[in-house]
Amino acid sequence: MSVELNLSADPVELTVALVNTPSVSGEEAELADAVQRALVEQAPHLEVVRSGNTVLARTNLGLPARVVLAGHLDTVPLNDNLPLRRTGSGEDELLHGCGTVDMKGGDAVFLHLAATLTAPRHDLTFVFYDCEEIEATRNGLGRIERDLPDWLAGDLAIVGEPSNGVVEAGCQGTMRIELRTTGVRAHPARAWMGVNAIHAAGEALRRLESYEPRRVEIDGCHYREGLQAVRIAGGVAGNVVPDECVVTINHRFAPDRSVADAEAHLREVFDGFDVTVVDFAGGALPGLGAPAARELVAAAGGEPVAKLGWTDVARFAALGVPAVNYGPGDPLLAHKQNEYAPAAQIRRCADVLRRFLTG
Structure with missing residues (x-):
């Protein structure tokens, strides 16, 4: 039986329907089919196309500005947290289940607006994409950037990642390095004949322990950097002095640093060690100077805050599109x-975006 979505319904009820349609990364087809079918049938004012398990829709009204609203359809693996449960009532009602926060509540808001905003003051593009929660090479936005780049063009992008209903501006960059030490194997009974590679990593761990992360203010948003060992591997056997040790370190850096800046900083911190960069993604500056971003901040109320973490706003920023995170959920x-x-937060996000998009 196919999933039926009522896009004009209360966004809360739409969230329930989305959450109760499992869509673990790589398994989004059923939900993508439902989203595509609903948009074609219930939003005739939109141009709708499909790329893999990404569904795209947009207005073509010839308005002077365009806003892109992007949300991923996939979730992390289930953890005995489906079907959705509801507790409380009225203003205190809570929706429990995989994807309620990350990020089917945001998807529901965007789908509801896609169907019900027929006369917005900006042209609108909606991107419901796949494979965000897994390796970056499979992320649906990357495929759209390669195959349908004009669908990501705009004057502002809003990524519906959970932000407690507050505008979270920009995002941190991330870099993962491996720090490798070498030694000489020997029998522990004659340890002086070898060199212990695990012991040689001690100095790097001491530098990590004493490291003072930078705090940076950009456009009124406060970013806090981080540098942490996340894995250590070494050892041959219980009776062998190890000749190799690898410490994996993750660095989260403020968006005023480029990827090259971040790498140079890590090589300085770990001067004297063999450092290999194994993964990285640049951050995104807040982008709050864009006129549309200022209008969104005004509609949302409160003060925008820094996004501590990496999100797909960085992909839009790299394309020259100012981008922010805005969605329901903690x-x-x-x-x-x-x-x-x-x-109540899901409904409020829908109301804020409707106000922003209609004036």
């Missing part, structure tokens, strides 16, 4: 078994 609950989102 980002600290993302990927947790007890993930839940307040129903």
